[in-house]
Amino acid sequence: MMLENQQDGWADLHVHTTWSDGLFSPQYLVQKAAEIGIRAIAVTDHDAVRGIKEAAQAGKTCGVEVLSGIELSTTNGIHDVHILGFLFDPEDPYILEYVDFFQKERQKRARKIMNRLRKMGVRLNVEFVIANAGHGAVGRPHIADALMEEGYALTYDEAFYKYIGDGKPAFVEKPKITPSEGMRLIHKGGGLSFLAHPGMDLTEAEIMAIIKQGLDGIEILHPTHSEEKVNYFYKFARDNNLLVSGGSDCHGDRKGKMMMGKFNVPYRFVTEMKKAVKA
Ligand code: AMP
Ligand code: FE
Numbered sequence: 349m350m351l352e353n354q355q356d357g358w359a360d361l362h363v364h365t366t367w368s369d370g371l372f373s374p375q376y377l378v379q380k381a382a383e384i385g386i387r388a389i390a391v392t393d394h395d396a397v398r399g400i401k402e403a404a405q406a407g408k409t410c411g412v413e414v415l416s417g418i419e420l421s422t423t424n425g426i427h428d429v430h431i432l433g434f435l436f437d438p439e440d441p442y443i444l445e446y447v448d449f450f451q452k453e454r455q456k457r458a459r460k461i462m463n464r465l466r467k468m469g470v471r472l473n474v475e476f477v478i479a480n481a482g483h484g485a486v487g488r489p490h491i492a493d494a495l496m497e498e499g500y501a502l503t504y505d506e507a508f509y510k511y512i513g514d515g516k517p518a519f520v521e522k523p524k525i526t527p528s529e530g531m532r533l534i535h536k537g538g539g540l541s542f543l544a545h546p547g548m549d550l551t552e553a554e555i556m557a558i559i560k561q562g563l564d565g566i567e568i569l570h571p572t573h574s575e576e577k578v579n580y581f582y583k584f585a586r587d588n589n590l591l592v593s594g595g596s597d598c599h600g601d602r603k604g605k606m607m608m609g610k611f612n613v614p615y616r617f618v619t620e621m622k623k624a625v626k627a
């Protein structure tokens with residue numbers, strides 16, 4: 349991919365905050381972005397939008413542009429499909445209704461997971477885990493943290509492998525919409541819908557089906573994409589008339605890495621998105 353002659357600066361269009369399963373507050377993330385010299389970030393919490401406003405306010409004081417974003421959990425019946433939304437109205441009533449519904453569903457599901465764990469002899473303080481997720485959408489990473497703290501797992505990966513990973517004994521599905529419903533929601537809010545990390549587990553046929561349902565772009569730069577994959581998806585986007593995005597998928601340093609800004613996402617991706625949203 350041509351990244352030379354990059355004069356517009358850099359962006360990071362995939363970061364999580366404490367409003368979902370990230371460890372950093374929106375304010376802290378923006379401050380870090382400013383320190384690293386990132387021009388723009390998109391806050392893309394899982395099924396949550398309340399962090400955007402906080403980040404945007406912080407962004408004004410330290411000169412970082414904050415774009416609205418979201419990472420919707422959807423399924424095509426075979427695989428999980430993460431749909432990224434960008435540049436929608438974060439106050440859009442349809443989007444707010446959806447994220448509020450989903451947040452309640454996530455709390456119900458966290459209780460179910462911890463119920464299953466209890467039957468396996470694993471006792472977690474349910475109210476504490478939910479409260480510990482704070483204002484954000486409670487997810488398996490929060491339960492993994494508790495499993496480690498209470499000594500039921502030595503590592504984060506072990507918590508998933510032994511208990512809460514997909515298909516493991518304490519795993520409970522969360523309700524999911526289809527990719528097409530997710531994209532429609534983002535479009536209703538005036539935004540653009542992108543396929544997150546397409547190289548993770550989708551086949552080309554699955555990707556083509558999602559494109560036909562109204563996809564605007566794909567995420568080409570992502571920590572799970574090798575250089576070959578980045579080049580492949582860059583060309584794939586061009587051939588299919590799609591926009592491109594990229595980001596670090598930073599979750600704070602939950603996995604021992606502070607990833608923000610590590611993936612050299614050109615700001616011109618943002619410029620292209622803005623043009624498309626106007627059109
Ligand atoms: P949830 O949305 O509550 O189902 O949690 C999904 C999140 O859990 C993902 O975004 C990952 O960060 C993490 N996760 C899921 N499966 C695993 C796994 N096998 N190992 C480590 N982390 C995982
Ligand atoms: Fe996550």
Ligand code: FE
Binds near residue numbers: 419430544
């Ligand atoms: Fe994702």
Ligand code: ZN
Binds near residue numbers: 364
């Ligand atoms: Zn993500």
